[in-house]
Amino acid sequence: MSGTDISLTDRIGTRHPDAGITRRHPAILPWLPGPVWLADALVTWRWPDADDFPDTTLLAILFAVTGIALLTAAATGVLTKRAPWATALGSGFGAWEIAQAKLLSLPRPFFGTPQDLLDVFITDWHRLGDSLLHSLGLLAAGYTVGSLAGIATGIGLGRSKRFRYWVHPVLRAIGPLPPVALLPLTFVLIPSSWLAGEALMALASGFPAAILTWSGIAAVDPAYYDVARTMGARERFLTLRVALPAAMPQIFVGLFMGLGASFAMLIIAEMLGVKAGLGFYMQWAQGWAAYPNMYAALIVMSLMCTGLITLLFRLRDRILVWQKDGLKW
Amino acid sequence: MVTTPATSGLSLGLSAIRHGYTLGRDFTAVIGGVTLNIAAGEFVALLGPSGCGKSTLLRLIAGLEAPHEGEILADGLPVAGPHPDRILMFQDPTLYPWRTVRQNVSLSQDISGKKDAAAVDDIISLVGLSGFERAWPHQLSGGMAQRAALARALINHPKLLLLDEPLGKLDALTRLTMQTELHRLWKERGFTAVMVTHDVEEALFLATRIVTLSARPARIVSDIQVDLPFHRHRDDPQVLQLRRDILTRLGHRDDW
Numbered sequence: 074m075s076g077t078d079i080s081l082t083d084r085i086g087t088r089h090p091d092a093g094i095t096r097r098h099p100a101i102l103p104w105l106p107g108p109v110w111l112a113d114a115l116v117t118w119r120w121p122d123a124d125d126f127p128d129t130t131l132l133a134i135l136f137a138v139t140g141i142a143l144l145t146a147a148a149t150g151v152l153t154k155r156a157p158w159a160t161a162l163g164s165g166f167g168a169w170e171i172a173q174a175k176l177l178s179l180p181r182p183f184f185g186t187p188q189d190l191l192d193v194f195i196t197d198w199h200r201l202g203d204s205l206l207h208s209l210g211l212l213a214a215g216y217t218v219g220s221l222a223g224i225a226t227g228i229g230l231g232r233s234k235r236f237r238y239w240v241h242p243v244l245r246a247i248g249p250l251p252p253v254a255l256l257p258l259t260f261v262l263i264p265s266s267w268l269a270g271e272a273l274m275a276l277a278s279g280f281p282a283a284i285l286t287w288s289g290i291a292a293v294d295p296a297y298y299d300v301a302r303t304m305g306a307r308e309r310f311l312t313l314r315v316a317l318p319a320a321m322p323q324i325f326v327g328l329f330m331g332l333g334a335s336f337a338m339l340i341i342a343e344m345l346g347v348k349a350g351l352g353f354y355m356q357w358a359q360g361w362a363a364y365p366n367m368y369a370a371l372i373v374m375s376l377m378c379t380g381l382i383t384l385l386f387r388l389r390d391r392i393l394v395w396q397k398d399g400l401k402w
Numbered sequence: 403m404v405t406t407p408a409t410s411g412l413s414l415g416l417s418a419i420r421h422g423y424t425l426g427r428d429f430t431a432v433i434g435g436v437t438l439n440i441a442a443g444e445f446v447a448l449l450g451p452s453g454c455g456k457s458t459l460l461r462l463i464a465g466l467e468a469p470h471e472g473e474i475l476a477d478g479l480p481v482a483g484p485h486p487d488r489i490l491m492f493q494d495p496t497l498y499p500w501r502t503v504r505q506n507v508s509l510s511q512d513i514s515g516k517k518d519a520a521a522v523d524d525i526i527s528l529v530g531l532s533g534f535e536r537a538w539p540h541q542l543s544g545g546m547a548q549r550a551a552l553a554r555a556l557i558n559h560p561k562l563l564l565l566d567e568p569l570g571k572l573d574a575l576t577r578l579t580m581q582t583e584l585h586r587l588w589k590e591r592g593f594t595a596v597m598v599t600h601d602v603e604e605a606l607f608l609a610t611r612i613v614t615l616s617a618r619p620a621r622i623v624s625d626i627q628v629d630l631p632f633h634r635h636r637d638d639p640q641v642l643q644l645r646r647d648i649l650t651r652l653g654h655r656d657d658w
C-alpha cells in the first residue's frame with residue numbers, strides 16, 4: 074500500500090504541547106535558596122531563644138546542611154525549576170523561627186516553634202511511625218476490599234438486568250448515606266473496632282467505585298460490543314475485555330473519590346473507636362495539649378494521603394496510557 | 403500456520419426477510435420482504451435511500467439480530483447468531499481506544515484464544531500499516547484507522563465481509579485509495595462481500611452486482627449484474643451509462 078496518509082506521520086510525532094517549552098531562568102535564581110537557608114541556620118544558632126526550647130542547635134545544623142545541599146545542587150545544575158519554591162520554604166522557616174522561637178509573638182502552647190516540631194519527630198518517631206503503619210494497614214484493607222467490591226457491583230449493575238433490579242434499590246438506600254452515620258451502629262454490631270472501621274471504609278470507597286463503574290459501562294459505545302460479537306465473543310469477554318477497559322477512565326474517577334472518602338472515614342474511625350493510628354494519635358495529642366505532636370501527626374497524615382493519591386495516579390497513568398488527556402498529579 | 407488459507411467465500415440465501423423495530427408504542431417496519439441469493443465470491447453493493455434499512459439487513463446477515471420473519475442461510479445453514487466467518491465492518495472504524503493498532507488487529511485471536519503473531523504481521527503489512535503497530539487509535543488519521551479496522555476484519559480469513567459504508571466518512575482521495583485496496587483484497591482472498599453504500603460510483607467501481615432498495619420498509623427495486631471487466635475507469639462510457647441508469651432507478655433522474 075502506498076501510505077498516502079501524510080497527516081499520520083506528523084500526528085504520531087506530535088509531542089505534548091508543554092514538552093518543548095524551556096523557560097529560561099535568570100542565572101542567579103538557583104543560587105538564592107542556599108544562602109537563605111544558611112541565614113536561617115545563623116539566626117537559629119546565634120539569636121538567643123525567647124524561652125527554653127529543645128533542639129535549637131540541631132535545628133541550626135539541619136538548616137545549614139539544607140543550605141549547603143542547595144548550594145551544591147545549584148552548582149551542579151540540579152536546582153532550576155524548584156529554586157523559587159526552595160527559596161520560599163527557607164524564607165517561611167526563617168520567618169517562623171524568628172516570629173515564634175525568638176520573639177514568641179503567638180500564644181503558646183497552641184503555636185509551637187520549628188524546634189518543638191523537630192523535637193516531636195526526634196523523641197516520638199517510633200509512635201508516629203507505628204501510628205502511620207497502623208493507619209496504612211487499616212486503610213489498605215478497607216479501601217482495597219471496598220473498591221474491588223464496588224467495581225464488581227458496578228459491573229453487575231452495568232451488565233445484568235436482574236442484578237440491577239435487586240441491587241439498585243439497595244444501593245440507592247445505603248449509598249448516599251454518609252458512612253459516618255453508620256458508625257455507632259457498626260461499633261455495636263461488629264465487636265471488633267478494627268473490623269468495624271474496615272467495614273465503614275469499604276462502604277465509603279465502594280459506593281463511588283460502584284456508581285462510576287456502572288456509569289462508565291453504561292456509556293460504552295454499543296458498536297464496541299458488536300465488533301467483538303461478530304468475532305464470536307461471549308459475555309465473559311464482552312464484560313472483562315470490552316466493557317471494563319472502556320469504563321476504566323470513569324472507574325479511576327470513582328477510585329479517586331473513594332480514596333478521599335476512605336481518608337475521612339479512617340480518621341473518624343480512629344478518633345472515635347479504633348485505639349490506634351494517626352487519628353487516635355492526634356486525638357491523644359489534643360487531649361494532652363501536646364500541640365506540636367498534633368502538628369507532627371498532621372504532617373505525617375498529609376504525606377500519607379498525598380503519597381497514596383500519587384500512587385493511585387501513577388497506576389492510572391499506567392493503565393490509561395492510551396488516553397489523550399494530560400492531567401498530571 | 404495454514405499454507406492454503408480458505409480463499410473461497412460463502413453463499414447467502416435470504417428468503418422473505420421482514421424486520422422492524424418497536425419505538426415506544428409504535429412499530430416501524432424496516433425491511434418489508436427481501437429475497438436475495440448471493441453466490442460465493444460475489445461482490446454485492448446495496449444501494450438505497452438513507453434510512454431504508456440497508457444497515458439492518460447487514461446486521462441480520464451478521465447474526466447480530468434475528469429477523470422477525472424469513473430465513474437467512476449461509477452456505478445452506480441457517481444463521482443463528484454471529485460467527486467469525488461473517489464479519490461486519492462499520493462506517494466508523496470502532497477501534498478500541500485502549501488497544502494499540504496491533505492489539506486491535508489481533509482482537510479475534512484474543513477472542514478465540516488462537517494466537518498467531520505471523521498472521522497479525524501479514525495482515526498489518528497487507529493493509530499498509532507496518533510501522534504503526536504500536537500506535538494508539540487516537541493517533542491515526544481516518545484512513546489509517548479504517549485500514550486497521552479492515553485488517554481486524556480480515557485477519558481470520560472470513561468467508562463473508564459485510565461492509566456498512568466503510569468508506570463513508572473518508573475524504574475523497576483516501577476513499578479512492580481504499581476502494582482500490584478493497585478491490586485488491588477481495589480479488590486476492592476471494593471472500594464474498596456485501597457492501598452498503600450511498601455512492602453509485604463506488605458501487606460501480608467495486609461490485610459485480612448492484613441491488614437497489616426502496617425507501618423504508620426496504621424491498622428490492624432492481625438487481626443489476628455488472629459484467630464490466632475490472633479495473634473499471636470512472637469515465638468509461640459504459641460505467642457512465644450504468645450510473646445514469648441506476649440513479650434513475652433510485653429516483654434521481656433529474657439530478658446530475
